[in-house]
Amino acid sequence: xxxxxxxxxDFGAAxxxxxxxxxxxxxxxxxxxxxxxxxSPQFFPLTLIFLxxxxxxxLLLQSLGRSEAPERAPRLFSRTLLMQTAVVGxxxxxxxxxxxxxxxxxxxxxxxxxxxLLDGRYTLRRVALYAAVSTLTTAVLYGVxxxxxxxxxx
Amino acid sequence: MLPDIGAISxxxxxxxxxxxxxxxxxxxxxxxxPGLTGTMAVALLVPITFGMQVDDSxxxxxxxxxxxxxxxxxxxxxxxxxxxxxxxxxxFDAYPMVRRGEAGKALAIGVFASxxxxxxxFAFLVGLAPVLGNFALRFGPCxxxxxxxxxxxxxxxxxxxxxxxxxxxxxxGLLLSTVGLSExxxxxxxxxxxxxxxxxxxxxxxxxxxxxxxQIIAEVHGMQDSVHVPMTGFTLREFWKVVRLCLRSxxxxxxxxxxxxxxxxxxxxxxxxxxxxxxxQARAASPNPESFGEGNPDGIIASESANNAxxxxxxxxLLTLGIPGDTTTMMMLGAFMIHGVQPGPxxxxxxxxxxxxxxxxxxxxxxxxxxxxxxxxxxLIRALSIPRPILYPIILALCAIGSYALNSDMSDVWIFFxxxxxxxxxTRLDFPLLPLVLGLILGKMAxxxxxxxxxxxxxTFAEYLHRPIALTFLxxxxxxxxxxxxxxxxxxxxxxxxxGEE
Numbered sequence: 001x002x003x004x005x006x007x008x009x010d011f012g013a014a015x016x017x018x019x020x021x022x023x024x025x026x027x028x029x030x031x032x033x034x035x036x037x038x039x040s041p042q043f044f045p046l047t048l049i050f051l052x053x054x055x056x057x058x059l060l061l062q063s064l065g066r067s068e069a070p071e072r073a074p075r076l077f078s079r080t081l082l083m084q085t086a087v088v089g090x091x092x093x094x095x096x097x098x099x100x101x102x103x104x105x106x107x108x109x110x111x112x113x114x115x116x117l118l119d120g121r122y123t124l125r126r127v128a129l130y131a132a133v134s135t136l137t138t139a140v141l142y143g144v145x146x147x148x149x150x151x152x153x154x
Numbered sequence: 155m156l157p158d159i160g161a162i163s164x165x166x167x168x169x170x171x172x173x174x175x176x177x178x179x180x181x182x183x184x185x186x187x188p189g190l191t192g193t194m195a196v197a198l199l200v201p202i203t204f205g206m207q208v209d210d211s212x213x214x215x216x217x218x219x220x221x222x223x224x225x226x227x228x229x230x231x232x233x234x235x236x237x238x239x240x241x242x243x244x245x246f247d248a249y250p251m252v253r254r255g256e257a258g259k260a261l262a263i264g265v266f267a268s269x270x271x272x273x274x275x276f277a278f279l280v281g282l283a284p285v286l287g288n289f290a291l292r293f294g295p296c297x298x299x300x301x302x303x304x305x306x307x308x309x310x311x312x313x314x315x316x317x318x319x320x321x322x323x324x325x326x327g328l329l330l331s332t333v334g335l336s337e338x339x340x341x342x343x344x345x346x347x348x349x350x351x352x353x354x355x356x357x358x359x360x361x362x363x364x365x366x367x368x369q370i371i372a373e374v375h376g377m378q379d380s381v382h383v384p385m386t387g388f389t390l391r392e393f394w395k396v397v398r399l400c401l402r403s404x405x406x407x408x409x410x411x412x413x414x415x416x417x418x419x420x421x422x423x424x425x426x427x428x429x430x431x432x433x434x435q436a437r438a439a440s441p442n443p444e445s446f447g448e449g450n451p452d453g454i455i456a457s458e459s460a461n462n463a464x465x466x467x468x469x470x471x472l473l474t475l476g477i478p479g480d481t482t483t484m485m486m487l488g489a490f491m492i493h494g495v496q497p498g499p500x501x502x503x504x505x506x507x508x509x510x511x512x513x514x515x516x517x518x519x520x521x522x523x524x525x526x527x528x529x530x531x532x533x534l535i536r537a538l539s540i541p542r543p544i545l546y547p548i549i550l551a552l553c554a555i556g557s558y559a560l561n562s563d564m565s566d567v568w569i570f571f572x573x574x575x576x577x578x579x580x581t582r583l584d585f586p587l588l589p590l591v592l593g594l595i596l597g598k599m600a601x602x603x604x605x606x607x608x609x610x611x612x613x614t615f616a617e618y619l620h621r622p623i624a625l626t627f628l629x630x631x632x633x634x635x636x637x638x639x640x641x642x643x644x645x646x647x648x649x650x651x652x653x654g655e656e
Contacts, residue, residue: 013583017322024329024344031341038608041341044601045332052325059318083328085369088575090552091367095567098554106553114547130544137548141555151559154636 007063012058021049021056071131083117090114103146103153165514170213174515177217178522179530184218184538185225187545188235192482194369196360198549199584208493209511212520215486216512217519220272222482223465224523227264227458228534232257232386240461243433247446247453248605249365254449258388262396263451264458265527267407269461273522274411275418275466280513286474287502288415293362296618297607298628302600305421305477307631309589311638319585327593330355330601337598338605355442359557361591363407366553367479367574368581370546386535393528396421406436406452407523413458418467418479432460462520469516472495473509477596481588487595492560563644 005011008052028042035044045152094110101109111134116122145151164170177199184195195218204212226241231248244264253258293301296648310320318348333344334354345351388396400407410432417428436456437446446453468479476498478484490497495508527534577587611617618624652655 008582013585023351024348026213027344027346031336031343032571039605041336041339041343044604045329045343048325048329048332052329055318055325057396062318072494074331080374084578085549087371087374088367088547092552092571094551094653095564095571098558098567103555107555111547111551114541114550118543118546119541128489133544136524137551144202145555145559149202149559151205151560153555154558154564 003064005063006065010059010063013057014063017052017056017059021053025049046086086117087114090117097152099154104138104142108134161283161510162514163168164209164511165213165518170210171518173210173214174519175522175526178221178519179215179526181221181223182220182526182534183521185222186227186228186537188229188233188538189542190218191239191369191551192219193365193485194549195222196217196482196485196489197366197578198552198556200358200362200485200492201559204492204560204653208495209495209508211409212490212495212508212512215489215516216515217522219482219486220465220519220523221464221526223462224265224268224458224527225534226461227261227268227527228531231260231264231454233533234537238273239459240464241270241298241427243429244454244461245459246433246457247450250447250449251451251454252386256449257386258392259396259451260449260454261386261527261531262388262393263400263454264398265531266393266397266525267455267458268405268462268527269411269520269524269643271411271414271462272465272523273406273517274417274459275463276517278412279466279469279516282470283474283509283513284502284582286470287499290475290499291503291621293499294621295603295610296621296624297627299600299603299607300618300624300631301477302596302603304627304631304634306589306593308421308634309592310586311634316584317635317638319583320589323580323585324585324589324593326593327590328597330590330594331597332601337574337602355569355594356560356566357591357595358560359493359566360573360594361485361488362553362557363443363573364551364577364587364591365485365571367571368577368587369552371578372548372573373527374544386532388531390528400455403452403455406439406455406539409439410436410456410460410598411463415461415467415470417460418464419470421471421477428460428464429457433458466516469512472501473512474502476501476599478504478592484595486593487538491595514541531566 024045028046031041036046090110090113094106097106100106100116108131112127112130115130115134116126119126142153157334164173180199181192181195184190184198187194196215199215199218203214206214223240226236226608227244227248229243231252232237233247234245235241236245241570248260248264251257306324307321310324313319318323331354333351335342335352342352413432413435417431417532433446433453436452437443440446440450440452464480468483471477472483472487474497476487476496478487487497495505554567557566558564560566566583576645580587580590607617608614618628
């Protein structure tokens with residue numbers, strides 16, 4: 001019964017934090033104002049980086065332990081996870097296409113695709129319903145932001 | 155602070171009255187929908203309030219806050235699913251009452267208890283805010299820095315599972331606040347030579363992204379399941395019967411409201427915990443504790459009065475110290491800042507009119523909450539059957555467009571998206587989001603006050619030794635950390651002693 005990684009996610013998080021902090025530590029050299037004093041611009045960030053490193057070390061140590069049964073790794077592929085990834089991907093695509101397609105067509109397409117994706121029933125009736133709801137919602141949002149609040153939408 | 159007639163009369167003009175009515179109604183609907191919280195309600199609203207006058211927008215935000223906390227009652231009672239975390243304990247007794255055919259009575263008890271919770275916490279808010287505000291005028295850089303440290307540690311201590319992860323999240327939030335031009339010496343920090351980060355992170359896209367995206371993504375399962383909601387309501391006569399019943403339980407009502415207010419004042423705790431604590435106290439004080447969980451009206455009274463009282467409690471540190479009491483008031487703090495209002499003792503001293511308007515909006519919104527729930531409870535019940543596949547894409551689009559609307563800048567939309575992804579990852583790794591976003595909000599103040607206090611101490615922390623208030627906050631910080639470590643250790647020992655039990 002040796003030392004093993006009991007919490008793989010925490011172990012990974014601690015390592016990622018260290019790497020991130022090492023990178024930020026190097027970045028602080030770019031705004032170094034010469035001598036390091038408590039009144040220099042890098043004092044506060046460096047203090048925070050140091051504290052994150054110390055706490056990450058504790059997190060790393062906590063993730064190790066003498067255990068016969070390491071925690072079960074989360075399932076990589078589940079229906080929920082795939083759905084979540086698809087929703088995030090759809091949102092990213094919507095934002096990416098916003099300046100290209102413009103607010104109205106992009107929002108109608110996003111809403112319709114999102115509704116169909118989350119519903120999962122691709123019947124003609126559903127498509128027609130979601131197309132109508134998407135168009136109406138886009139018009140209402142345009143009315144609120146574009147007309148009432150005078151905000152120029154992309 | 156003498157009440158200014160002009161400030162109060164503003165609230166009773168048609169436009170603010172309409173805003174409060176609409177805000178409370180919107181908050182009630184969003185609060186009633188399981189999975190959507192008051193934080194989400196405020197997040198959705200902030201971009202819309204951006205073009206409004208400051209007093210109008212703050213009035214609307216307060217109204218939404220009050221409505222969203224009360225809205226959780228409907229789904230808690232009828233579906234046994236708390237609409238918000240603040241209604242968890244409501245399910246214990248409201249649902250058994252619904253199952254035995256007393257749905258109307260259960261809802262009416264919840265509605266009246268919610269109203270009384272608001273009114274009692276309003277009394278504390280009016281009584282304590284000026285006192286605390288005057289006290290806070292004595293605060294200098296040492297006190298403010300110690301207060302920020304205490305707040306962040308407190309919030310990290312009550313994080314779901316791990317103090318360590320809560321503290322790391324708070325530090326990451328503080329680190330995020332250092333991105334952009336340093337306010338003290340104008341030096342660009344962590345901008346990676348891009349113009350995008352020159353002015354640092356806008357608070358609202360970060361807040362909206364972290365909370366809205368991660369919350370909606372967490373709900374993406376079982377979307378196709380249709381929700382069957384029993385359609386019910388109560389007559390005015392039934393309501394007055396319930397009022398008499400509640401007033402007979404005045405001790406429970408008062409105790410739970412005080413518990414709610416006190417817990418609301420504590421940073422980071424809020425209504426999510428207050429309803430559970432008030433419920434357990436009501437049960438302990440009851441001559442029939444075994445009837446709790448089987449449809450005892452006192453259980454609903456305790457939970458609903460406590461969670462609404464937390465609203466008033468959470469507003470006390472927000473208005474007097476500029477420190478939010480819970481996630482929703484943190485979102486409100488972000489909204490205040492967008493409108494150029496920095497809550498705190500100086501606001502209390504310099505803009506008492508605005509504070510009076512906020513207090514008046516709190517009370518009037520509570521009355522609207524009571525009236526709307528009395529007359530429109532069936533509409534709220536109907537809202538429960540809005541299909542989630544329609545609702546969630548609309549919320550995401552509204553958040554994205556809302557983030558854009560803040561500055562008419564696509565980079566804010568990307569920050570909203572990237573922070574949403576970060577929120578999902580952090581939530582999956584069990585890192586709490588609240589300390590992180592609060593660190594981001596309070597970070598600039600913390601750095602400024604720390605550097606000033608160090609200048610006062612000639613580069614050392616010596617100045618803190620002469621500041622009893624700051625020392626008290628730092629002592630409390632140490633105590634809260636030690637208590638968290640001790641209670642985690644005790645939980646672990648108990649779990650080892652009885653491995654079969656949860």
